[in-house]
Amino acid sequence: MAAGEGTILVGRSTGPRPKPEVLTLRLANRHGLVAGATGTGKTVTLQVLAEGFSNAGVPVFAADIKGDLSGLAAAGEAKPHFVKRAEELGIAYEPDRFPTVFWDVFGEQGHPIRCTVTEMGPLLLARLLELNDIQEGVLNIAFRVADENQWPLIDLKDLRALLTFLSENAKELSAAYGNVSGASIGAIQRSLLVLENQGADKFLGEPALNLEDFMRTDREGRGFVNILAADRLMQRPRLYASFLLWMLSELFEQLPEVGDLDKPKLVFFFDEAHLLFNDAPKALLDAVEQLVRLIRSKGVGVYFVTQNPLDVPETVLGQLGNRVQHALRAFTPRDQRAVRAAAETFRQNPGFDVGRAITELAVGEALVSFLEAKGTPSIVERALIAPPQGRVGPLTPAERAAIIGQSPLRGKYDEAVDNESAYEMLAQRKHLDSAPAEAASQSEGGLSGMLGGLIGSIFGGGEEAPKGKGTGKGTGRGRRPPPSLAEQVLGNAARSMARKVGTEVGDAILRNVLGGLTKR
Incomplete structure (x- = not known):
């Protein structure tokens, strides 16, 4: 939902001097944080931000943990509380749908995502x-x-x-x-x-993802919202975190340096961000810190979504300039530390106690602080979050299937391919390494052994597989399936008989040849 040229309307402050709270697109690549306890409205805030970026022509990638974000692909409903909230913000509520591409590492609820x-x-x-x-x-x-x-x-x-x-x-x-x-x-x-x-x-295979397919716009110039179905992926936290970090590193390596643009080339939402940092070795934490610090020069904004600001290391937290803080519950000592930490990271507002406000926020309400024109954080304000224009809630399976069927990427990633790689090359190397030994074995017995091998091949005792199309994935080109036990027994017997016959014939020929020479 846009508030004006170059900004995204996120909400409206509720202090003595209410004003629109907007995220400046030119500073959106300085990253951000959306935090708050379960059920306080983080997902709706994420949806509002994603819709705003899409309307501004900025593609978005977001992990959908519960399936709720899929509703972006369908128009919202003018529910009474949405209409009322829009009136409080001084705008008209306009339902809308957004261009969406669904992805799924397992290929069940969207296009498969693969990397090598x-x-x-x-x-x-x-x-x-x-x-x-x-x-x-x-x-x-x-x-x-x-x-x-x-x-x-x-x-x-x-x-x-x-x-x-x-x-x-x-x-x-x-x-x-x-x-x-x-x-x-x-x-x-x-x-x-x-x-x-x-x-x-x-996930590991080909065709590998082309990251340019994330950075697409539709005919109207709106950015596609790429939604990763992560409900099943979340059951494997390390795979989830490793996959998203791989994506960030690939973006960093592939995209050119562009400096500060009028708007980002891509915005990346990392939901359940604590999974990235849990039990991570120092080398990995250093890599994440470096990525977050440098990837903004590639035109990419990274927004961490998590329950507790303490989930994010201080070295990373200090680089998140745009912040939306929903309610936190201070029931335990750790919760109380989280409230204090969240309050201290804001530029203080003399009009209210920030720490106390964090524990009193209602659903759909948040403390917000966005970067101002010169890149400095604004004074924290208590604000009502704008209602999303897309549907709040998941699509039905039939609706999702229909959108996937009409996707501009349909057919590009859906079928896995098995190109020649290390497996086939090492199998060929092993075959070549064993060839001299096989040749030496066949040459035993001199000429008679050679003739035995020749006659053996005539009688069907050769070991060369007939050339033809492979029968299965990874079996290699032109290879026959392994022989059964019965075939091996019959083959061995045939080869033994062929060698015996060949040897006897060869000895006879040698005797005749040598006999002829001695007579001369």
Whole structure:
């Protein structure tokens, strides 16, 4: 809901001098925080912000924890309390719907989102797998070996094949890179199995997401709202946090430096932000801090949504210039510390006690402070939040399916592909390494052995698989399925008979040839 050129109307202050509380688009890439206890109106505030950015032509990405944000895709209703709130703000309530694209890591409630193992990187993957320092070191060696040999790591089977290679060549690799222990490799393999059982194999693969598909506008110039279905993903907190942090890092790496624009290129809402920082190693926290500090120069705004401001580290919290604080309940000592911390981060208003106000706020009411023209925080104000124009509440499954069916990205990511990568390359390498041994085995017995092999192939004893189309994913091109036990027994018998016949014929030929030479 726009309040004027270059701003988003978020609410209206309720003090002695009421005024519109607006977020300036030019300063929206300085990041923000939406905090408050459960049921105090955080999701509605997030929806109001997303609608405002969309109307301003700014694409949005937001994780939908409970399914409520999906209502953005449908027009709201002129409910009495919405109409009344709009009148209190001095505006007319106008229901509207917004261009929306649904995404889902598991591909059930939206387009699948995938990234490759290489794009995920060893740091995030180690956290996702809950590895210790030694196991993380082995994982780093694996990535280094893959990089130096140009073995693409796309999905989990690629990583498994690479770890098997490390295990089989541990002695040589340990001399070059450091200790590669079988115990660490086994622990990583077990963690990969757990990850696969949780459905992460659907996230790691191709086609990988093109981040430009997040930064789209419709024909009317409104930004698309990209909604990630996160209700199931939230049951795997580490996967959720690692996925969103991967997205931030990819945006940082791929987008060019643009400085301060008139409006952001993309706004990223990180709901349940505490999951990003829980039990995170220092290296990861440092990476998050650096991302938040530098990504604004790429034209990206990051907004953390969480229950308690203490969930966000101080080094990150200090960089969040635009803030909306809903009510907090001070029932425990930690809650009381959170209230004090939240109150102290605002630019104080002499008109009221900020700490006390945080505990008294009603649903749909918040303390707000946005960056002013020169980039300084405004004095905190107690404000009524504007009503959203889209539906408040989730879409029905039929409505969601209809929107997905009409999506501009329909068909682009829906089907997984399995391109040649480390798995196939390592299988081919293993085949080539075993070829000299097979040739030496066939050459045993001299000419008679060679003839035995030739006759064996004529009688069907050859081991070369007929060329043809592969029968399954990951089996490689031109390979036949493994023979059954009965086929192996019959094949071995046929080869044995063929070699025996070949040897006898070969010996006879040699005797005749040698006999002819001696007579001369």
